[in-house]
Amino acid sequence: MWQVGCSIARHRRLCNDFRLLPFPGFAAIKNSMISPGSLVIFRGQIARVASCAEGKISLELESGEAKKVREKDVSLLHGASSTRIPPAMEGGDFVTAHAMLASDHEGKAPIPTTWRELAELVFGVYSPATAAACARYAAAGELFKIIDDVPCALSFEEIDHLRRKSEEKLQESERRASFIAALRAAIRKKGDTGLQSALKTTQEFSRYIADLESFALGSGERCLIGADAGIAETREAVHQALLDSGLWESSFNPWPTRAGCLLWPPRLSFPKSELPAYVAGRKDLRHLPSFAIDNAWSTDPDDAIAFDGEFVWVHIADPAAFIAPGSALDAEALSRGATLYLPEKIVPMFPEETVGLLGLGMEDSSPALSFGIRLSDEGAPVETIIAPSTVRVTRLSYEEADALLAGGDKNLTNLDSIADLRHAHRLANGAVDIDMPEVSMKVDGDEVRFLSVPSTRSSEIVREMMLLAGEAVARWAYERKLPFTYSSQEAPQFPKSLQRSDGEEKLLSIQYQRRKGMKASIVGTECLAHQGLGLSFYSQVTSPLRRYQDLLAHYQIRAWLAFGGDLGNKTARKDPNSPSESRAAPLSADEVSRRCILAGQGSSSTRQAERDSRLHWIAYFLSQNPEWEGEAKILDLREQDIWIIVPELGMETSLRTRRPLALDDTVTVKASRVSIALHDITFELA
Numbered sequence: 001m002w003q004v005g006c007s008i009a010r011h012r013r014l015c016n017d018f019r020l021l022p023f024p025g026f027a028a029i030k031n032s033m034i035s036p037g038s039l040v041i042f043r044g045q046i047a048r049v050a051s052c053a054e055g056k057i058s059l060e061l062e063s064g065e066a067k068k069v070r071e072k073d074v075s076l077l078h079g080a081s082s083t084r085i086p087p088a089m090e091g092g093d094f095v096t097a098h099a100m101l102a103s104d105h106e107g108k109a110p111i112p113t114t115w116r117e118l119a120e121l122v123f124g125v126y127s128p129a130t131a132a133a134c135a136r137y138a139a140a141g142e143l144f145k146i147i148d149d150v151p152c153a154l155s156f157e158e159i160d161h162l163r164r165k166s167e168e169k170l171q172e173s174e175r176r177a178s179f180i181a182a183l184r185a186a187i188r189k190k191g192d193t194g195l196q197s198a199l200k201t202t203q204e205f206s207r208y209i210a211d212l213e214s215f216a217l218g219s220g221e222r223c224l225i226g227a228d229a230g231i232a233e234t235r236e237a238v239h240q241a242l243l244d245s246g247l248w249e250s251s252f253n254p255w256p257t258r259a260g261c262l263l264w265p266p267r268l269s270f271p272k273s274e275l276p277a278y279v280a281g282r283k284d285l286r287h288l289p290s291f292a293i294d295n296a297w298s299t300d301p302d303d304a305i306a307f308d309g310e311f312v313w314v315h316i317a318d319p320a321a322f323i324a325p326g327s328a329l330d331a332e333a334l335s336r337g338a339t340l341y342l343p344e345k346i347v348p349m350f351p352e353e354t355v356g357l358l359g360l361g362m363e364d365s366s367p368a369l370s371f372g373i374r375l376s377d378e379g380a381p382v383e384t385i386i387a388p389s390t391v392r393v394t395r396l397s398y399e400e401a402d403a404l405l406a407g408g409d410k411n412l413t414n415l416d417s418i419a420d421l422r423h424a425h426r427l428a429n430g431a432v433d434i435d436m437p438e439v440s441m442k443v444d445g446d447e448v449r450f451l452s453v454p455s456t457r458s459s460e461i462v463r464e465m466m467l468l469a470g471e472a473v474a475r476w477a478y479e480r481k482l483p484f485t486y487s488s489q490e491a492p493q494f495p496k497s498l499q500r501s502d503g504e505e506k507l508l509s510i511q512y513q514r515r516k517g518m519k520a521s522i523v524g525t526e527c528l529a530h531q532g533l534g535l536s537f538y539s540q541v542t543s544p545l546r547r548y549q550d551l552l553a554h555y556q557i558r559a560w561l562a563f564g565g566d567l568g569n570k571t572a573r574k575d576p577n578s579p580s581e582s583r584a585a586p587l588s589a590d591e592v593s594r595r596c597i598l599a600g601q602g603s604s605s606t607r608q609a610e611r612d613s614r615l616h617w618i619a620y621f622l623s624q625n626p627e628w629e630g631e632a633k634i635l636d637l638r639e640q641d642i643w644i645i646v647p648e649l650g651m652e653t654s655l656r657t658r659r660p661l662a663l664d665d666t667v668t669v670k671a672s673r674v675s676i677a678l679h680d681i682t683f684e685l686a
Contacts, residue, residue, distance in 0.1 A: 037081030039128055040074040041149040042067070046135050047074070048085050060085070075149030077115050078131040086129040088136060097121035098143040101153040108161075110145065110152035118144070118151045179208045180229045186245035196246030209247055212238055216248075218258035240677035250676055251446045251620055253344065255612035259605045261340050263347055266332045270354045274321045274367070277562050277584070285370060286392040289411045290315055292361045293462050295440065295453065296397040299346070300339070302545040304360045304368075304393045305465045307414045311372040311383075314469035315391045317358045317545050318369045319350065320554035325587060325595075334595060337602020339546040342613045344443040350545060358545065361393035369554060371541075373472045375418065379425030381472040386557060401458035416457065419464035426467070431534025432492055433501040434515050436508070439650025441617055448621040450648060466542045467533060473553070474537035478527050482560050483589035485553045485596055487538050488528035490519040508645060509663040512635040523549055523600060525593045548599035552592065559586040612679065618649050619681055622671040629670045629686045634661050644669070644683070655683050 034040060034057070038049045047059040050066070057074060059067045062085055100121060101111050115134060116126045122137075123130040138144040138151045143159065145152055154162070182205065186195040199205060208225050215223035216238040223233050231241045235258065242248040256263055290306040290313065302317040323329045333349045340347040348354065360366045372385035396404070405412045427433075438453040470487070477484035494517030498510070518532055523540070530538040544551040563585060587595070622628060632655070636643035641654045642661060646669065655669065673682040 033079035034071065034074070034076055035079070035081065037083070038079050039077040039082060039085065039132060041077050041135060041146065042069065042074045044139060044146050044149075046077065046085055046132055048082060049074075077135055078126070078128045080128050082128045086132045089129055089133045092122040092130070092133060092137075094122055094137055094143055098153050102156060105153075105155055108155050108157045110147060110154055110158065112147070112150050112152045115151060175204050176208065176225070176228070179205045180225070183208075183229050183241070183245055186247075187241055190244040190246065193246070199245060200247060212242060212247070216242055217254050218260070236677050236679070240675075243677055250623060253342070253613055253616050255616055256340065256342060256609040259609035259612065261347070261605055261609045262336065263340075263345075265348050265352045266329070266336075266350060268329055268332060268351055270329065270351045270357060271322045272357070275324060281388060282367065283370065283387040283389040285313065285315070285368075285389045286365055288313060288391070290360075290391050290393045291401065291412070292393050292395045293398060293401045293458050294395075296399065297440070297442070297451070300348070300355045300545055301360045301362070301393070301395055302358075303462075303466065303542045304391065305415060305462065306391075307411060307418065308372075309414075311374050311385065312415070312418055312465065312468060314371045314373070314465055314542065315360060315366075315368040315389065315393065316371070316469075316542055316554075317360055318367045318388065318554070319354065319358055319544050319551060320369070320558045321367060321388060322358075324584065325555050333548050333551060334598055335602060336606070337548050337599045337604070338606045340606050341610055343441040343448070343617045344613075348545075349548065354545060360391065361395035365390050365392050369557065371469045371473055373468055375421070375468075379418075379421040381468065381475060384472040384476045386473070386476065386561065388558075388561070396458075398454070398456040398458045401461075402456050405457060412458070412461070415461050415465065419461040422464045422468055423460075426534035427501055429534035429536070430491070430531060431500065432514055432518065432532050434511050434518075435502070435506055436511050436515065437645065437647040437650065439647070441614055441650065443617055446620075446624075448617050448624075450650065452647070467535070467538075469542055470538050470540055471535045473541045473557070474527065474535075474539035477539065477553075477556065478537060480560065482556055482586060483525055483592045484527075484556055485523055485539055485549050485592060486525065486527045487521055487523050487530055487540055488526070489521040489530045489532045491531040492517040492519060507664050508633050509635050512643070512645075516636075523596055525589050525596070547603065549596060549603070552587075552595055552599065556586050556592065559584055614650070615679055615681075616676065618651055619674050619676045619679065621649075622681060623674045623676060626671070629668055632667050632669045632683070634663050634665045634667070637661070637663065646683075651681075653681065653683060655685070657685055659685060 034049060034052065036049055036051055040047050040049060040057075040059070042059055042061070045061055047061050047067075050058040050060050052058075052071075055071055056068055057071055059069060059074070061067065097118065101113060105111050115131050118134045118138075119126040119130040122134060134144075134151060135146070138146045141162075143154055145154060182195070182199050182202070186192065186199045189195055200209075211225045212223065214220060215226065216235055218235065223231070223238055226238050226241065227233050229241070231237050239248070239254065243250055285306070288306040288308055290304045292301040292304040294301060304315040306313040306315070329350065336349050339349045356362055358367065360368060368389045368391045370387050370389040370391065372387070373381050374383040376382050401412060405416060435455070440451040440453055442449045442451060474484070474486055492514070494513060498513055498517070500514070502510070521530070521532070522528075527537060529536045539553055540547065540550050541553045541557075542550065544554045630646055630648045632644040632646045634642055635645055635652070638654075641656045643652065644655050644667070645652045661667065668686040669683045670686045671681055672684040673680070675681075
């Protein structure tokens, strides 16, 4: 065999280059010896030809499966007739055969041979059994492999590469097994700081930890490392494993990231100067006493109110004078949709310095977009002035404003009377009053504080003035046929016996029933009534620093003002105050609609993150304070449970009890089960 092998090897070295060239007519003759009983290669597998007819071959595979294929889909392994596929056989010197073929080969490319040559080199004889043995060995890919149904000897360089890959795979398997064992131990003995520390600090485990964290934070459809560790492939199960193993602290809040929210401010600079087209023409309203009234902890004042004896003035921060649609800042704000308010942090829609530059009352005077509104005796807006302005604003907390109001401050008492008129006007148009307890949550480090938002008269004044601005501006845009962002809401659905507003007594169960009957509000370019507010026209325009849809409305207003109202001219034209710059026409209705949809998607993620984060911190607080008890009010009686509100926590949930209870009863509750990862809190009567 050795002599035969050497002769063949010498012949192959002389003819190797020739054999790699296409042989004329090879495609036609390569399978000319295929007949029933022949052994062939089909897709890297051994098969026996059962029959041949009309260019089709019926095959029996080693697995027992039968297939009918085209003749060109197979390659001859051995032409002799066999009654079955030969079984596996021992023996044969594949190592020597490989050395003969590869000894003087340079480079990485495989070395092709034939099944006959390989069988004769390895076994000294070419038969169905030896050919099948060679095919099985080549399929394993150690020294040989099958390429295009032909056996090829691997180069020494390729074998060395495969060996290294095999070793790396083995090492990876061992590292993976070590991590899984360490993770299971840390979970099984949760609280063991030694095990947890070893898990966190072992450098070779970092990639597996990152895979777990990435899945728990919302990336990927599967978590293979978690599944291998026996953890269910759900975000909640992996989250729980990260908590139990000590890889995550129980205070860690993953919900904003899961919702797709960014957790850092825009990494752009806000312009220090206005767009050239908007520089000239600010109305000086610094003589008007104007007030930005908000919660004491508010940090982004973007609206203020005033009254000049004839017009109510609502001043709004003016970012649209500094940035343009399509700019990098605009694109960033559009992608976010809204400022993200989390108990532990605020992630602004604009760069952090924006509030310092544009916040009303942050400096002695502030740029603003001001809406002056004159009302009829019934409280309806009859004239609206919109002007870029410069204002001087005093910032007040609700409590400070109420104190001034109680002391008879003329400006605030006038606004108070107007607020009463407006409220009555809206109620007459079918508005629904809903007054539920409001709680602000703040987290400092791991400390969770719940701050009850008091019901103040000044907050009602501000609310009515913001609604007035939204109605007046929407009407203004509609009359000018300006593509705009309108907010609408269908009429609520609740029993006729349910009053839409309260008398002296405000029962929480009534507020809940009203809220349950409300329809979802819609933002778009179609102007429809907002039934819940009792307004025929309404647009949100008072928070352009915090909501993109408000900013979009400001873009349209600003463009209309700069365009002089000439919407028939759809091309940009030169600004006489800035000859080098063009005025941009208002966005089309289609573009406004497109931006509304995109902003809505972003703000929807933001709202979801805010809701989920509140529940996370409530669960964390209760897990850290297992003895907590608090009062709850009964809002609704259901078949299987009751629906309650826990005012101290600002939380609504269900409660199972057999105790007979009535609406608006006050009960004491405690948390009987808290799962931070599952976002689940179960209360019971204390």
